[in-house]
Amino acid sequence: MARPTPPLSPLHLFDTDSLIGEDDRSIRDTVRRFVDDRIRPEVAQWYESGSLPARDLAQELGRLGVLGMHLEGYGCAGMSATAYGLACLELEAGDSGVRSLVSVQGSLAMFAIWKHGSEEQKQEWLPRMAAGEAIGCFGLTEPDFGSNPAGMRTRARRDGDDWILTGNKMWITNGSIADVAIVWAQTDDRIRGFVVPTDTPGFSAPEITRKLSLRASVTSELVMDEVRLPGSAMLPEAAGLSGPLSCLNEARFGIIFGALGAARDCLETAVAYARERMIFDRPLASYQLTQAKLADMTLELGKGMLLALHLGRLEDEGGIAPAQVSLGKLNNVREAIAIARECRTILGAAGITTEYPVMRHANNLESVLTYEGTSEVHQLVIGQALTGEAAFR
Amino acid sequence: MNIVVCVKYVPDAQAERTFDSSDNTTDRANVDGLLSELDEYAVEEALQIVEAGEGEVTVLTVGPASAADAIKKSLQMGAHRGVHVDDDAIHGSDAIATSLVLAEAIKKIGADNPVDLVVTGMASTDGAMGVVPTMLAERLGLPAVTLASELEVDGGSATIRRDGDTSTQSITATLPALVSVTDQINEPRYPSFKGIMAAKKKPVEHWSLADLGVDASQVGLDAAWTRVETFTARPPRSQGEIVNDEGDGGQKLAAFLGEHKFV
Numbered sequence: 001m002a003r004p005t006p007p008l009s010p011l012h013l014f015d016t017d018s019l020i021g022e023d024d025r026s027i028r029d030t031v032r033r034f035v036d037d038r039i040r041p042e043v044a045q046w047y048e049s050g051s052l053p054a055r056d057l058a059q060e061l062g063r064l065g066v067l068g069m070h071l072e073g074y075g076c077a078g079m080s081a082t083a084y085g086l087a088c089l090e091l092e093a094g095d096s097g098v099r100s101l102v103s104v105q106g107s108l109a110m111f112a113i114w115k116h117g118s119e120e121q122k123q124e125w126l127p128r129m130a131a132g133e134a135i136g137c138f139g140l141t142e143p144d145f146g147s148n149p150a151g152m153r154t155r156a157r158r159d160g161d162d163w164i165l166t167g168n169k170m171w172i173t174n175g176s177i178a179d180v181a182i183v184w185a186q187t188d189d190r191i192r193g194f195v196v197p198t199d200t201p202g203f204s205a206p207e208i209t210r211k212l213s214l215r216a217s218v219t220s221e222l223v224m225d226e227v228r229l230p231g232s233a234m235l236p237e238a239a240g241l242s243g244p245l246s247c248l249n250e251a252r253f254g255i256i257f258g259a260l261g262a263a264r265d266c267l268e269t270a271v272a273y274a275r276e277r278m279i280f281d282r283p284l285a286s287y288q289l290t291q292a293k294l295a296d297m298t299l300e301l302g303k304g305m306l307l308a309l310h311l312g313r314l315e316d317e318g319g320i321a322p323a324q325v326s327l328g329k330l331n332n333v334r335e336a337i338a339i340a341r342e343c344r345t346i347l348g349a350a351g352i353t354t355e356y357p358v359m360r361h362a363n364n365l366e367s368v369l370t371y372e373g374t375s376e377v378h379q380l381v382i383g384q385a386l387t388g389e390a391a392f393r
Numbered sequence: 394m395n396i397v398v399c400v401k402y403v404p405d406a407q408a409e410r411t412f413d414s415s416d417n418t419t420d421r422a423n424v425d426g427l428l429s430e431l432d433e434y435a436v437e438e439a440l441q442i443v444e445a446g447e448g449e450v451t452v453l454t455v456g457p458a459s460a461a462d463a464i465k466k467s468l469q470m471g472a473h474r475g476v477h478v479d480d481d482a483i484h485g486s487d488a489i490a491t492s493l494v495l496a497e498a499i500k501k502i503g504a505d506n507p508v509d510l511v512v513t514g515m516a517s518t519d520g521a522m523g524v525v526p527t528m529l530a531e532r533l534g535l536p537a538v539t540l541a542s543e544l545e546v547d548g549g550s551a552t553i554r555r556d557g558d559t560s561t562q563s564i565t566a567t568l569p570a571l572v573s574v575t576d577q578i579n580e581p582r583y584p585s586f587k588g589i590m591a592a593k594k595k596p597v598e599h600w601s602l603a604d605l606g607v608d609a610s611q612v613g614l615d616a617a618w619t620r621v622e623t624f625t626a627r628p629p630r631s632q633g634e635i636v637n638d639e640g641d642g643g644q645k646l647a648a649f650l651g652e653h654k655f656v
Contacts, residue, residue, distance in 0.1 A: 026469065026589045034583055065586030077586040 039094035062132025074126035082312035085257030092261035096364035097217030107250035109136025116238035139169035175220025256328035394448030402460035431514035469584030485614025492528035536566035
């Protein structure tokens with residue numbers, strides 16, 4: 001690294017770049033530039049208006065190779081897990097909503113088809129989804145079943161060779177704009193996944209509005225009223241809850257990195273603000289209390305990055321256990337939201353506007369804290385790994 | 394269509410740029426560098442020409458070892474091969490020497506497969522002189538059509554649009570030719586992930602001055618026609634003048650603008 005001279009960025013101080021291979025860095029750099037050019041200038045407006053040009057963004061991200069980037073074949077880029085994580089980090093430095101779009105497309109919808117789908121399902125959907133021409137969503141959570149997906153009420157019953165799907169899904173990212181929904185349902189033979197084209201009669205996806213978090217993201221309810229699907233719509237290779245949980249593990253991995261992007265953006269904003277902002281005739285950055293805050297936040301950001309890169313390397317070298325994913329998601333999201341809130345105190349009143357990204361990130365992280373497994377569930381996963389006792393219920 | 398794009402590795406304009414205190418040349422060691430943004434338009438334009446027809450894009454850079462990054466980025470965008478001229482004696486070269494080295498390298502590139510078109514950016518973002526394209530064309534004996542905001546290559550000719558303050562010119566040159574492009578000509582692509590991976594397998598040649606038949610005495614700081622004698626950091630921006638509007642704000646503003654010859 002070039003001779004470091006102050007002021008240094010928080011992650012520069014840790015020199016985490018030295019732990020990242022050249023290819024992964026190139027991929028990170030190209031996503032960072034995309035975010036700088038395309039997301040940053042507009043995201044505050046998207047957030048304020050509660051809208052996202054998701055179709056345009058999906059196609060642009062598809063051209064880069066971001067969508068399903070960690071999958072092999074079918075038009076996917078076949079990059080490392082670490083590269084995928086770093087891409088999530090850069091996207092979430094823009095906004096958690098944009099990262100959510102990518103997580104749901106790549107790790108949930110595409111991964112479900114890639115891992116559990118038939119060859120026909122893969123051929124039909126994956127190349128278009130990788131290109132961003134088709135958008136996917138993933139229906140697991142229900143109004144009354146979040147941390148307890150096994151209790152889901154959505155049901156698929158046989159009618160001759162066909163399936164009839166009935167039920168409601170809730171808090172579904174990309175739902176209202178999706179071309180295809182991966183819907184999980186109870187059947188006579190365990191929980192099964194279904195590939196549902198969203199123009200199938202009986203399927204609707206009203207958007208959930210009035211959100212105070214993830215406003216630059218489409219969140220929907222999925223309503224399935226006697227949706228008739230051919231027998232070939234079922235994902236043949238997934239039986240039981242392990243099917244959807246394998247997908248969640250992928251998405252959670254991306255969040256381990258992603259949350260740090262939001263935290264980094266907050267911290268860099270706070271440092272820059274503190275250096276400019278004069279208070280009692282001195283820069284805010286020159287006060288010891290401010291420096292103590294910045295130092296503590298830098299420590300947590302750097303530690304989180306070291307953990308993320310470690311887990312990324314483990315995943316690239318052979319895979320990580322779900323409990324290890326829980327370590328990363330629990331720590332990094334919890335620390336990211338703490339950093340965002342602390343940065344807000346440095347910005348004072350300016351921190352509550354969309355002029356600065358800090359409160360937008362903090363509000364977004366409220367969702368990230370509980371989706372893809374709440375912090376509490378991840379504590380229980382880790383607790384079970386340590387004690388052998390399952391304490392979920 | 395055999396196209397050579399000249400690119401430069403420059404200190405990141407976002408960073409604190411300075412001079413090396415030992416010889417007053419641009420400090421390239423302590424500042425992260427990148428492919429000059431103005432050269433990205435040249436790479437993009439060349440790629441679009443080749444993609445619409447056929448041919449090959451060679452990116453050429455003259456610079457220290459770190460300048461390999463500029464070639465890498467161009468290859469990631471889609472260029473087919475790279476040529477990197479690196480020789481310690483080149484350090485400190487001015488535009489005249491740089492154009493000499495570029496010209497000899499382009500001649501060598503064209504030895505087997507004649508070069509139809511040389512594309513450059515309008516200027517570097519560090520030196521910002523904008524004279525290398527015309528110097529290079531002169532050395533190669535090529536027509537120079539510069540500052541193109543549009544470029545149309547058709548059989549044996551290149552036609553550009555140049556936007557001036559009072560007129561727009563359409564200029565046609567026969568090929569082979571040199572074209573410099575502005576930042577209005579296109580929207581450079583981001584390297585796709587597939588492009589990033591493919592770039593690793595693309596050939597990059599490394600040439601020294603000896604490979605080009607250029608004598609070290611013709612280049613470098615000692616051969617430069619100009620040199621930086623001293624440099625001073627720009628003083629911090631002083632606070633602006635606040636005009637209080639007591640009903641005559643407009644007049645005061647007009648007087649200020651007139652006094653500073655803004656109007």
